[in-house]
Amino acid sequence: GAVVSQHPSWVICKSGTSVKIECRSLDFQATTMFWYRQFPKQSLMLMATSNEGSKATYEQGVEKDKFLINHASLTLSTLTVTSAHPEDSSFYICSATPLHQDRYGYTFGSGTRLTVV
Amino acid sequence: GQSLEQPSEVTAVEGAIVQINCTYQTSGFYGLSWYQQHDGGAPTFLSYNALDGLEETGRFSSFLSRSDSYGYLLLQELQMKDSASYFCAVRGTGFQKLVFGTGTRLLVSP
Numbered sequence: 201g202a203v204v205s206q207h208p209s210w211v212i213c214k215s216g217t218s219v220k221i222e223c224r225s226l227d228f229q230a231t232t233m234f235w236y237r238q239f240p241k242q243s244l245m246l247m248a249t250s251n252e253g254s255k256a257t258y259e260q261g262v263e264k265d266k267f268l269i270n271h272a273s274l275t276l277s278t279l280t281v282t283s284a285h286p287e288d289s290s291f292y293i294c295s296a297t298p299l300h301q302d303r304y305g306y307t308f309g310s311g312t313r314l315t316v317v
Numbered sequence: 318g319q320s321l322e323q324p325s326e327v328t329a330v331e332g333a334i335v336q337i338n339c340t341y342q343t344s345g346f347y348g349l350s351w352y353q354q355h356d357g358g359a360p361t362f363l364s365y366n367a368l369d370g371l372e373e374t375g376r377f378s379s380f381l382s383r384s385d386s387y388g389y390l391l392l393q394e395l396q397m398k399d400s401a402s403y404f405c406a407v408r409g410t411g412f413q414k415l416v417f418g419t420g421t422r423l424l425v426s427p
Contacts, residue, residue: 232413234414234415236417241422242420243404243417243418243419243420244360244404244417245417246414246415246416246417249414293359293360295360295415297413305350305352305362305363305365306350306362306415307362308359308360308361309359310358310359311357311358311359313357
């Protein structure tokens with residue numbers, strides 16, 4: 201089955217610094233990946249769609265300059281939280297699916313718990 | 318825009334049957350999915366309905382009525398390990414993006 205690896209699983213950073221989160225599709229090529237954010241006891245909120253070789257598409261209200269997305273290869277997308285602040289502390293999850301197999305469900309990475317102190 | 322509404326919490330006992338409802342409003346519709354998420358974990362895929370009717374996968378079944386913009390997840394023979402959050406999700410138009418419902422927390426007691 202499709203496997204998506206996300207790294208790191210947790211990170212603590214100081215306010216004002218930047219953090220990079222990696223999302224890799226291990227056994228399939230993903231031209232599109234998705235980044236979500238989830239606050240405690242809430243739903244997953246789609247932040248952006250990462251497109252290989254082109255600019256990411258951000259959802260309304262998501263600051264593209266703060267959440268930088270790079271999808272440089274068919275198996276890797278990165279999310280960089282720039283100038284992090286305590287309110288950016290959250291659970292960040294990526295997902296992807298092999299082309300034309302979405303009826304079998306999207307596969308999610310294990311998530312990254314970000315704590316900004 | 319897209320919105321998917323679910324009950325916030327459902328409680329049941331082991332061995333029981335529980336139904337989690339989902340009503341949706343979307344600008345495009347390419348099927349309704351269900352995901353399970355345990356605390357601190359990633360969502361895992363449970364079921365998918367592209368057409369009206371019932372889909373059965375083991376103890377879990379999912380139903381869709383496109384004319385009513387409504388679906389539900391049915392969990393049978395509940396087990397303690399079924400305690401988790403359950404999300405419905407729709408794939409709308411554009412880039413195959415998946416939008417999640419508000420989520421339902423299921424608590425299964427002995």
